[in-house]
Amino acid sequence: MAKYQLTVNGQRKEVNADPTTPLLWVLREDLKMTGTKYGCGVSACGACTVHVDGVATRSCMLPISLLDDRAVTTIEAMANDRIGRTVQDAWVEKDVVQCGYCQSGQIMTAVALLKETPRPTDTEIEQSMGGNICRCATYVRIREAIQLASQRLK
Amino acid sequence: MFTATRRKRDQEITRRSFLRASATATGGLLVSLYCERVRAQEGASGPQGPPKINYPPDAFVEIQPDGKIVIQVNRLEFGQGVQTALPLVLADEMDAKWEDVVSQLAPAADIYKDPVFGIQMVGGSGSIAHSFRQYRELGAKTRAMLITAAAKNWNVSSETLRTEPSVVIGPGGKRATYAELAKAASTTPVSTNVRLKNPSEFRYIGKRTPRLDSRAKCDGSLKFGLDFDRPGTLTAVVAHPPVFGAKVKSFNDDEAKRVEGVREIFQIPLPRGTGVAIVADKFWTAKQARDRLKIDWDTSEVVKEDSTALWAKYKELSGTKGLSALARGNEAAIDKIARASRLGAEFEFPYLAHAPMEPLNTTIRFDGDRAEAWAGSQFQTFDQMAIAQTLGLKPEEVTFHTEMAGGGFGRRAVPDSHVQREAAEIAKKLRGTTVKLIWTREDDIRGGFYRPMFLHRVEVGVGADGLPAAWRHVVVGQSIVADTPFAAMMMKGGIDPTVAEGITDTQYNLANFNVYVHQPKVNVPVLWWRSVGNTHTAYVMETLIEELAERAKMDPIAYRRKLLKPEAKKLRAALDLLEAKSAPWRQTLPKGHAVGYALHECFDTAVGCAVDVSIVNKRPKVHRATIAVHCGLAVNPLTVESQFQAGVGFGLSQLMAKGAITLKDGNVEQRNFHEFVPPYIMDAPVSVDVHIVPSTDAPTGCGEPPVPVISPAVANALSKITNKRYRSLPLVEV
DSSP, X not given: OEEEEEEETTEEEEEEEOTTOBHHHIIIIISOOTTSOOSOSSSSSOTTEEEETTEEEEGGGOBGGGOTTOEEEOGGGGGGSHHHHHHHHHHHHTTOOSSOTTHHHHHHHHHHXXXXXXXXXXXXXXXXXXXXXXXXXXXXXXXXXXXXXXXXXX | OOTHHHHHHHTOOOOOEEEEEEEOTTSOXXXXXXXXXXXXXXXXXXXXXXXXXXXXXXXXXXXXXXXXXXXXXXXXXXXXXXXXXXXXXXXXXXXXXXXXXXXXEOOSOGGGSOTTTSSSOOOTXXXXXXXXXXXXXXXXXXXXXXXXXXXXXXXXXXXXXXXXXXXXXXXXXXXXXXXXXXXXXXXXXXXXXXOXXXXXXXXXXXXXXXXXXXXXXXXXXXXXXXXXXXXXXXXXEEEOOSSTTOEEEEEEOHHHXXXXXXXXXXXXXXXXXXXXXXXXXXXXXXXXXXXXXXXXXXXXXXXXXXXXXXXXXXXXXXXXXXXXXXXXXXXXXGGGSOGGGEEEXXXXXXXXXXXXXXXXXXXEEEOSSXXXXXXXXXXXXXXXXXXXXXHTOOGGGEEEEEOBOSOOTTTTOOTTOHHHHHHHHHHHHXXXXXXXXXXXXXXXXXXXXXXXXXXXXXXXXXXXXXXXXXXXXXXXXXXXXXXXXXXXXXOBTTBOHHHHTXXXXXXXXXXXXXXXXXXXXXXXXBOOOTTTTHHHHHHHHHHHHHHHHHHTTOOHHHHHHHHBOTTOHHHHHHHHHHHHHHHXXXXXXXXXXEEEEEEEEETTEEEEEEEEEEEETTEEEEEXXXXXXXXXXXXXXXXXXXXXXXXXXXXXXXXXXXXXXXXXXXXXXXXXXXTSOOXXXXXXXXXXXXXXXXXXXXXXXXXXXXXXXXXXXXXXXXXXXXXXXXXXXXXXXX
């Protein structure tokens, strides 16, 4: 066990954790922020996606000891982010979710895409979203919601 | 999920249901629907004797003083949209303002049992089909009580009153809100006879209504079962047998115990074999400890299955007739048809994992004389019973909360409740502590309860008119319902109807039609996987039909129309709509693209599918899918559309190159999503347009019917491009 200082959604936090503990479980269990989901633990499904210094990152394989002082942003902060809120609104308007379990990760990946590429092509959407599994397969509406958010952000 | 749906409905049991009203602690109205206990033949849990009702305080409708109308949903919500649809139905008849409605998932209780199945469950695409009328009546009766209360207050006759959303309107512009009337309504007798609306009077039913749970699922605030947290909750993982049914011979936990935060490590019995439970402060701690356990497994008493050997065995079995599931016409007719006019085909379907995104989990706190449990369950009745049994309690001593679930597709409807039994074994040892059992993704992928593997051998004799003149069909695969509480109700003459459903009830007019099944016992637990038998039977039927059409040089739509029985009204309507709606793009297919079709009815819902496919990077690319569906009255057309748009993506799981579960020497060869790969965005159709046949017939399900049609439609399109037949799934190569 060791003490770690981290910045999550702009707030300084301190946790006492095993150095190998993935950021995902620090968020979920130590910080009680359960919006970030466990889906596979091997970076294969994207349910655990957060932003680390703005980059979409799989938190299930990032040990807390390797986070250093990089800033972590989670789904819980998206309502207060201009692009995040726009993406969430588009998701609601397009009635994207079904079971909804993967959608935190989908939205975090989509927000990272739109921050980098405000007007993504269909291919860019496929490439960026290509590591996130939605087992309900709501992909048609995910595409539509990203396009809608992109239009709104113009 | 169950083929029994239609059969059950045929023998629909008359029962009385009645409402009871009472005041809430805060002065609101609480309306409960009390159903008599389902009669003996309906319950899967055996004879239940005379009605004996144990009413919990929960109700279906609660009007709170602030005007909120809380509606209990007697089902699990796991994506299918019932958490929105059933309140919508009730609110329509109640004439409640939609914005006032709050939807809640009901806990396990007798009153929340499925009115047809007799247990509390989600399956068989029955949520709307079975509870539509129930929720309408609940709404209408609640409205009648509010009107009666207003009539009494104003000293006028009820007939002079009407309602607008959440308001009763009286003569001379008198108005009273439902919240104002709630307390008085709670003392009025419940109407036994109410008039239900004509479809033309519906305010919400039939209108595209957004889901109620969208925002909370988009901002991370919605709590799934796995997100359950309460101070002091510990986390458990279990080391499961590497081979199904194996037992722990001995284990060494010296290293595991040294992981900081580990509380307890102990052996537990499982429904199949034994395992070792690790309880710790946190998940990561428990998992680290599990990785350090050294377990010596005893596999001497279990069969070590092997996929290659199973295929050989199935192939051999398919050469013999087996049990007759259907015998129509002359069995020997096919042998009299010239070889050149016969089409022989063999199909292979592997085991498939459900792999819902939220890994399986259950939280239990056991306090000696009672217990509390939290789980996303498709089978609340069984899961509650299993926990009670494990803990030596009565079911009613276990408060069972239905948690929102991250998918399921059948995986949370397990007759032996093995996850809940595991969790209860652990809770039993940690009396007084809340323990959350988590299955890792590896536990899930390797944990069994798969769609069974199936082998089909089919021989079709083609007549001079190009239509089938004889059809002999042998299906080999494990029974799902044998050895479960459903066996007594569902097995007929030793045959599990789910094995050949979709063939035996085909609505094509097949002459000299004979279907046989073999149901080998295999040491691999199997389960219903969204659309159950239709996952493989529709594939066989619809690829063969398209091949026969091609052989007859007929248009595949015209061929199907010619072959359908006259009474196949829903399928005909779906096919007509499909033809019309897909016509514009079918005429202008780009070079290298092809169209494929499929048509299938299951769970009383008929679906037609046309796809525009090309080959990109050696994989099928579905540029477009057009769906035509006949599901009776579409209660929430937006949900119907969503279920189909996404459900076809789920169905494509079957075609994924790494879309199979295989076994070698008793071990499941896949571990996680890198080895059992579900469709990602690039594997799913780019666009799906859904068209609903207008209808006021009784609504039928939309959860499962999207799944069967997509794979055969895509395979049919691929065959047109490559001239190859795709009879062995998954599609490793195109």
